[in-house]
Amino acid sequence: VYDALGSKISVVELADSLIPGADRDLIRPLHKRLEKRYEGIYVKTKVTALTAQKNGLKATFEGDNAPDPQVYDRVLVAVGRRPNGASIGADAAGVTVNERGFIPVDKQMRTNVAHIHAIGDIVGEPMLAHKATHEGKLAAEVIAGHKRAFDARTIPSVAYTDPEIAWMGLTETQAKAQGIEFEKASFPWAASGRALATARDEGMTKLLFDKSSKRLLGAGMVGPNAGELIAETVLALEMGADAEDIGLTIHPHPTLSETVFFAAEIAEGSITDLYMPKKR
Missing domain, CATH: 3.50.50.60 (FAD/NAD(P)-binding domain)
Structure with a gap:
């Protein structure tokens, strides 16, 4: 900015x-x-x-x-946030606040005091608005007597930079650290007609699939409007989609959303929009 x-x-x-x-x-x-x-x-x-x-x-x-x-002339300090659980008087209501200042909750957003719920940054990572909104709706439904619980398989993250960066599920760094066997499929936006038409072809879309089941494990993308593209991969992971499911889903052309489709085709070995040597 x-x-x-x-x-x-x-x-x-x-x-x-x-x-x-x-x-x-x-x-x-x-x-x-x-x-x-x-x-x-x-x-x-x-x-x-x-x-x-x-x-x-x-x-x-x-x-x-x-x-x-x-x-x-000016210095902007941005070194993170500190939870204020200890300073809002939650303990006066008997609510537990941990040593870091967070308020622990269960999957129904209940604190240790059954009729008191907490949502958002105060209950822990990730500190994201869309997570807090989901938690708020969930808590309201629980309070209204519905049988609901937090059951999201992943929460997407977006860095609103230029170009934007978005990711969800397992990252490649995490997969390697945890010893998870995976296959990576990366599609360069330099081969995207829409990216070329907008003169912003520096981006990339990457999908990670389980090596045996081919199910989607995680996704990441960088480029203009990457934050708009990540939602498709979140839905795919929530639904247990594999590379074939994504690769057989018709995407509109020319769009950046095709890059998700193309990455899945790379994983399947069926892509025709980009030359990829056969895997040995």
Whole structure:
């Protein structure tokens, strides 16, 4: 936003990549685009001091890619959020608040006090508005006497950057760490007619499938409107869809939604829109 308004921007990130929760191949197009626009992107770096001076705020850095001290007009600090369970007086009503400040709930959003429910960021990760909305509706239904419980198989995440990054289910990083056998199918937007027509072909759509059952395990995409595309893959995972189910579903052409379809065809070995060598 600030870059689009004409500000000169530098980003300092303590982790080894931007948006640590997403796979690195999804981050790469964003990083590449921002490198051309920003003054600097410093990963594996932290700010050790901010000193107010007459000419601005002097920042001192430490880390693998730390630059020399710099002076800025403004500094935006975004290092996460802290739950306020301990400060809202929940304990006065007998509600349990854990050591981190979260309020534990069950699958019906009940706290340890049966007639008190909690939803949203205060009940834990992921701290996302769409999760909170779902929890709020669920809690209202439970209070109204309906038999409901939180049973979502996945919750999508979207980084509203330019290009956008979206992912859901199992990430490739998580699958490797957990020793889960999977097959990856990635479709480059450089082969998408819609992406080429809009001159934004730097994106990619990636699907992860279980190696034996071919069921969808996770998905990730980077590119304009990636956040609009992720919902299809969430539904596919919720329904237990496999690569064939997605690959045999007719998608409108030319659209970015086709990239999900094409990735599934790559997994199936049936794609005709992109040359893919046969697997040995």
